[in-house]
Amino acid sequence: MSEEPPFISAVDLFCGVGGLTHGLVRSGINVTAGVDLDPHCRYPFEANNAAPFLERDVKDLKPAELEPYLSAGKYSMLAGCAPCQPFSTYSQSGRSKKRGMDWRLVLNFGSLVADLQPDLVTMENVVQLADHEVFSEFLDSLKGYEVSWAKVECTRIGIPQSRKRLVLLASKLGGHGLDLASQFVQSPRTVRQEIGKLPAIAAGEQHPRDPLHTSSSLSETNMKRIKASKPGGTWRDWDSDLVAECHRKMTGSTYPSVYGRMEWDAPAPTITTQCFGYGNGRFGHPTQDRAISLREAAMLQTFPRNYKFLKKGEQVTFSRLGRLIGNAVPVRLGEVIGQCLIEHVHAFERGEVEVAGAGVSEQLGRLF
Template sequence: MSEDPPTISAVDLFCGVGGLTHGLVRSGINVTAGVDLDPHCRYPFEANNAAPFLERDVKDVKAADLEPYLSGGKYSLLAGCAPCQPFSTYSQSGRSKKRGMDWRLVLNFGSLVADLQPDLVTMENVVQLADHEVFSEFLGSLKGYSVTWAKVECTQIGVPQSRKRLVLLASKLGGHGLDLTPQFVQSPRTVREEIGKLPPINAGQQHPRDPLHIASSLSEINMKRIKASKPGGTWRDWDPDLIAACHRKETGSTYPSVYGRMEWDAPAPTITTQCFGYGNGRFGHPTQDRAISLREAAMLQTFPRNYKFLKRGEKVTFSRLGRMIGNAVPVRLGEVIGQCLVDHVRAFENGETEKVGVGVSEQLGRLF
């Protein structure tokens, strides 16, 4: 049996800053292009990955545009994560029209699969997608593929944050199980293990040797609040004069997971696009009186510590970088997905027909 990874050429749709791409590359897959409409993602994608960034809206991309990028390997892979905001449980009121338009991106992905007929397909998204009709429509575009999907808790594969994601895998290479072997399952990685060695900074401070290691400023009242906060605690631990007016009302009393500190020896909460704000979730540093820095957020998304997000001398924009980091596929999740695909193709090449009929849903179901 060959130990070299099979030659798989991949295109990453909705690539963002390259979280999924970077993980796939780590697994041995050759990502030949990333597609995204956000021009701010070009630099981090290209600076960290040996692939061009195609600044295009996926709904305008045709199969002919991608065929040259998929033709270089023995096998082809179309991968991606359509924007998940339409299916998120956050801020869904008053967005039905926008959600309707955004849902189309999942179907655009499906149309490209139907036209290109790549050997392999993977899609990562929020778990709520599985409950929507559009997901069934996407599955309909995968005729001729062996298809399976599962809801994955990322803490179980070495991502140091609580993050549930839907992972779909599809293959035209037969019914070989995409085997998530036991070594993929790890003890939950903690906040301390991931960011505990970063140098301390204050609220509003930027580290001189790492411009991404920067924390947002805190108002006087929020500085008092974070000093009164315990790791893993809530605002209910504070003196009454520190509690926000909205939380004193009955409607706000059931939202304790804001203005909180992370715990050193537990996974972080889900890293969101607002992770740089102390009041936006449990995003307070475990011991330092500040919110986590953008670098810490990226590392909790399992980006390498040296992953480049900013050009030399570029000014930090918290909202932009927070959005790009929070929307990214965790690199470790991308690596596990890629390893599953590599192992699947290797099993196919080696004629391991005893795996026929062992579906990914069965394998993932045992683990997640």
């Protein structure tokens, strides 16, 4: 992009360890603060992003608390990803359309937008959110904005994993350019391209120069299973004595991807909070006899290889770090969102946008 990025000040709600923030910053957006309830997010957020971490519950935030962070730039922006567990297909509660208490976080986000009236808004979430009434209520909080939303297959925008996300863009500056299709890539990135150059480690081993490049240990049985597994194959390839009892039943036969290896020259599966466990999905390394390491999981989420998750000397806790990495917004998605919004603001400054507030544009057909 030849033009200098416009001065956009953004606050990242539900910021986690900073995936969305880091991507927005890479695109040229000035993130002035991140907000999250989880204290474990503070170090990775602040160590990698030049912005303060506000340890707050978004539902308790007052608009006046955010105003100083939004007023620093020529344009203001609220961004965020409300926790998605109530809607996720990985959660039983996501299969119900009844409103749950956790869903209110989406509406809390909408209330802050309605009160603060930032120039720009972006929200990222699971695609199932679009089927729930709470999403319609969130759209109601965007009166006066041009709104565009889409279900995005992340491989289309350069993320090396099969991950579908709902992405919403809204602007008071008009509707021109609110379209992620401009950021599509010609071919998906692969597991090999993302993690193929990392040094080899064994199951249960930690690399001496990178504590996050650590793989969980395997039992004797699981070591036999992974040695019998082919990249892209399933447990159905194994000898019968290795097949878990639960998978011999009809109810278990529909889960062929557990205990699977990734393929080098294809995208990874969706990185989840349990991605460090070989038995939790297709999380086996393509060639090494182990599950992927936490560093590999982070890189498949498009975090830079040197992104800091641990303080010096801090011990690795797989469950905590797996949760932080799996719940993160992929950095590349944040970058694409930022690039799209920067191009949109440039178009506004050139006088190329129509009057805002005309309605909602749904781009499902082109982006899914």
